[in-house]
Amino acid sequence: MKRLGKALLCGAIGLGLLAAPALAQEKPKYGGTLEVGTVYVTLTALSFDPADWNWKLNHDTGNYLEQLFAADLSKSVRNGGKHPFYADAWLPTDAIRGELAESWEWKQNPLRVEVKLRKGVMFPEKPGVMAARELTADDVVFSFYRLAKSAKAQKGYFDYVDKVEAKDKYTVDFLFKEFHAEWDYRFGWGYYSPIYPKEMADAGASNWKNGNGTGPFMLTDFVQGSSNTYSRNPNYWDKEKIGGEEYKLPFLDKVVYRTIKDEATFLTALRTAKLDLLEAIRWSAADDLKKTTPQLKWSRWLNMSGTFLAMRVDTKPFDDIRVRRALNYAVNKQEIVKAYYGGNAELFAYPQHPDYVGYFEPLDSMPDSVKELFIYNPDKAKKLLAEAGYPKGFSFKVQVCSCSPDHMDLLPLVAAYLEQVGVKLEIQPMEYAAFLSAMTTKTNAPGYFMNNGHTNPTRSLHKSFYTKEVWNPSQWADPAYDAKIDAMYREPDEGKRQAMIKELTREILDKAPYIWLPTPYIYTAWWPWVKGYNGELRAGAVRPGPIYARMWVDQELKKKMGK
Known part of the structure; x- marks a missing residue:
């Protein structure tokens, strides 16, 4: 184990730091609501409890539940980088940043990854669930073991892990039985790795009303088969540097996912600006929309x-x-x-x-x-x-x-x-x-x-x-x-x-x-008033939350366009 190779280099401490975007110069504006037909516009939320091992969980909880790692969006094509961030669950080794992890480092004897958490990251107050408090290493340990011990756990998924320990308030050790190529994906930025408080589980994690996390938004409404509504978390920890100036995230007041099962209906919703953004459009429909609604902006991607x-x-x-x-x-x-x-x-x-x-x-x-x-x-x-x-x-x-x-x-x-x-x-x-x-x-x-x-x-x-x-x-x-x-x-x-x-x-x-x-090939389309965006879809496994946190709505432009 003297030479662990490129797979381990992504664990270097320096990659845990946030990098500033290079090209996004337009000054962002706060406020407004983003109405989204997501990649999964036809599918309502399947579950809100991480222990259910539901593949779509990060899509529905990833605006308020964060993870140890996420995509480094400063390396997106929009910001002068090489990564489009379309992939459903693929982060190249040079495009991973720390989210709740401030840094991480490989150590030997025993083989382990030592994760240092960001200090001062807060869970907001949730009436009937918990008082506001700081995220700690115990929350990471709790989230891991509740997932791993779930009756619905995928067999063998964490067999390579010996144990997970809180070394102090902000340090977590992941001790391994052997090296595993997916160590960071399986409990770092993958489908089943959100970090949440024990209070949420105690209150009943399957009930969306009890959902609470450190993310940029809070889940404030859910209507089965219709919509998910996420409202701005005023105490969110992260910032973004744009045009040399640092801004507190998120910019939007609300993000609303619309669940629309009928293709003709969700296409009409985009055409009439009831949706600001529609993330997955068939090529045949895209051709028609380009003719009837030439103001739309577009990206094209090979289906993931x-x-x-x-x-x-x-x-x-x-x-x-x-x-x-x-x-x-x-x-x-x-x-x-x-x-x-x-x-x-x-x-x-x-x-x-x-x-x-x-x-x-x-x-x-x-x-x-x-x-x-x-x-x-x-x-x-x-x-x-x-x-x-x-x-x-x-x-x-x-x-x-x-x-x-x-x-x-x-x-x-x-x-x-x-x-x-x-x-x-x-x-x-x-x-x-x-x-x-x-x-x-x-x-x-x-x-x-x-x-x-x-x-x-x-x-x-x-x-x-x-x-x-x-x-x-x-x-x-x-x-x-x-x-x-x-x-x-x-x-x-x-x-x-x-x-x-x-x-x-x-x-x-x-x-x-x-x-x-x-x-x-699939198309994504959005109205010109949607800013800070170039078609990015996921910043981790089916998780768009960090992307929405960096987007804003130019409400003046929207009004000028008569929408």
């Missing part, structure tokens, strides 16, 4: 979720690789890119993503056995099906979420291709809660049509293809593959880890547990 039809490999006929490969040959993916997406999609970006520099390998660099899975060849599909004992094809059920307009349109097209080789689909649309439950309880149908987040280069492989993992709709189970993933996690050298990940990615692509489909 991969699209596929998962085939349960523990169910016939999908236990036969010939069948799985045949169904890939049967779908004309190039035609889907051109005709369905109008060229606004790429082959392929799952389970890795082009944003993952050093980890991603493009299709043209792959072995021929992988490349051919993306080439339309119905004759070869029929031949393989016949060899597997299905000369006349077969039928199977496919579950799809009605919450995705794209999937409701795309799946019938996939079904039409498969029918040409004798394979018929029984399509079962489901509401999101039931759809998600089917996968997490492993009762999903033989076919499961979904988007799944790339997450980050390491986690993308583990969560989707590790035996009995939650986000594993194909029910892939291969002890040898598991062992390779385990070895990758233990490798401290990032360069070696990148090579291991490329090999693991090639292997799973070749074995085809999914029908690999194109990944579409």
Whole structure:
């Protein structure tokens, strides 16, 4: 363990400090409300209790619950840096800052990370829950163990941790049994790492009214299926330097998430300025909006979720690789890119993503056995099906979420291709809660049509293809593959880890547990009065809170535009 490699360099004390933005010169203005249709505009909050291990938690609590680390937004493209901050759960090693952590340092004998917390960070008063008080190391320890000991905890998620200790009021030690490549992601800035007071849990963390944290906003209203309202925390600790002048955050009085299930309705809400910002727009709708509402500002990003039809490999006929490969040959993916997406999609970006520099390998660099899975060849599909004992094809059920307009349109097209080789689909649309439950309880149908987040280069492989993992709709189970993933996690050298990940990615692509489909481009649009923004979406795992804290609304401009 003398040389821990690049993966550990992000723990250097200096990276825990805030850096000043370089290019954002326009003077910010305080006040106003930001009405947002987020990336998850069709989905209401699933839970407010961190111990529920809900993937969407940071999206709904990340305005008021903070974490040890967050994205260093001073390194965004808007501020002259190289990072767009679109990724759902990927922070490059050079783009992490301390949030509640002021600094952190690796130490040996025993192997551990020592985290120094910021002093003077306050939990606000919450009537009926707690008096105002300072954040301490005990809050970090409490948050970790309540998560790790939850009945809903993901098995093995913290196996690499020996213990977490409060050394003094502002110092926490994370002691490790062994090095783990995701140490900072899993309890630093990931999906399940918010820091909150014991008083919140004692009052009942599942009740949104008891939510309380150190973040820039406070959750002041929630209407199931309609809206989340966050109001400015007047005692928030952080500041931002803009144009050489330091400003107290946040600028906005309120941020409101609108939950709108119907695509036509949320597009109309943006067009009529009932939404100031809509974070996820299909390419076909973007073309129309650009014509009807030319004042909007835009960014385009390759979807951070991969699209596929998962085939349960523990169910016939999908236990036969010939069948799985045949169904890939049967779908004309190039035609889907051109005709369905109008060229606004790429082959392929799952389970890795082009944003993952050093980890991603493009299709043209792959072995021929992988490349051919993306080439339309119905004759070869029929031949393989016949060899597997299905000369006349077969039928199977496919579950799809009605919450995705794209999937409701795309799946019938996939079904039409498969029918040409004798394979018929029984399509079962489901509401999101039931759809998600089917996968997490492993009762999903033989076919499961979904988007799944790339997450980050390491986690993308583990969560989707590790035996009995939650986000594993194909029910892939291969002890040898598991062992390779385990070895990758233990490798401290990032360069070696990148090579291991490329090999693991090639292997799973070749074995085809999914029908690999194109990944579409998505658009974000906002009105010109939304300032301090250039399309950034996440500052940690599905967490936009630090981004909204740095945005403001030019209310005079909004009035001049008649909105």
